[in-house]
Amino acid sequence: MKPIISASECASELAGPRPPVLLDVRWQLGGPHGRPDYEAGHIPGAVFVDLDAELAGPAGTGGRHPLPDPDEFGAAMRRAGVRRDGPVVVYDGGQGWAAARAWWLLRWAGHSDVRVLDGGLAAWTGELSKETPDPAEGDFAPAPGALPLLDADGAAALARSGVLLDARAAERYRGDVEPIDRVGGHIPGALSAPTGENVDAEGRFLSPERLAARFAGLGVAGETTEVGVYCGSGVSGAQQVLALELAGHRAALYAGSWSHWSADESRPVATGPDPS
Structure with missing residues (x-):
């Protein structure tokens, strides 16, 4: 499966019978936390994921963004509505770094249907929402080791x-x-x-x-x-x-x-x- 998806393709899938789970992973190296940007406007239905807290373990001997504990990562993904057999689309502010980190972690943890929104939120031409969704609990359980x-x-x-x-x-x-x-x-x-x-x-x-x-x-x-x-x-x-x-x-x-x-x-x- 191609690891990226265009904004038009994403919009079409969101309107289709099997819409992907959307994860908003806006983050900036050395910059402010991405949650305020998310609250100011995000793709409708997207769930905010905190890179520092949910896509990384505590900084220390393993580096500034070591891999998260698999159980804690799995719990965060389930809270976001990620299912083991359901598609996921991840986006960030446009540079692709944070979205790719989420893509890589999900793929490494065994999820086979994950794509990055090409160009990030800047490529999205549809409406934005300020509503925070309450997704149904997912069932994704990490099985680390699927990527080298x-x-x-x-x-x-x-x-x-x-x-x-x-x-x-x-x-x-x-x-x-x-x-x-x-x-x-x-x-x-x-x-x-x-x-x-x-x-x-x-x-x-x-x-x-x-x-x-x-x-x-x-x-x-x-x-x-x-x-x-x-x-x-x-x-x-x-x-x-x-x-x-x-x-x-x-x-x-x-x-x-x-x-x-x-x-x-x-x-x-x-x-x-x-x-x-």
Whole structure:
């Protein structure tokens, strides 16, 4: 199943006999909580999901956005009305990071029918609502492991044996700046691949052909290439995993990402534009 859905397709499905559960996951790195934006107006029927509280565990040794406890994640999804055999559409404010984090978690936890609204709320042309829905309790029960996951050792090994992509901005990859984590730079051997290059000026994903060409230029070509992704804390990296899936590649996510890697002073750090 294609992991994205257009606004027109979403509107059609919402009006059809099997409407998807809608999750509003608006969130901004270092910005305000997304709940006020949701209350100011959302796609009718959408349920707000808090990325920091429901799509991540407590920040700490596992990074700034470690994976949530599967039982707690499942409970949050059931409260939102997610069913194991029902479609889900996730959207954010347009950059695709937060929506992809929800998409990745649901897919990793075993849900097979999840899509991201391409372009986010900015692409929606229908009416917005201020009403908070009260969905019927869902029955989704996570079964983690349906998508590949990397730990720090696995990421380091993949940087040597396959392709490890760093989804952060290029200046953070090089170590020119580091506004959040302990130290700047990248995992030795990782390649710089900022997520902004996966989408067009309106925040919509590039065509599968253009994405495939982009990733081929980074060494991701053919079905035998092992590829992994990391970012700052496992949010924008999920968008890169989604883009790779559109291009025909199954990628592993290092969920702890740079916030986890850089917290351990014993792990090596590379700086500058070169992978090593």
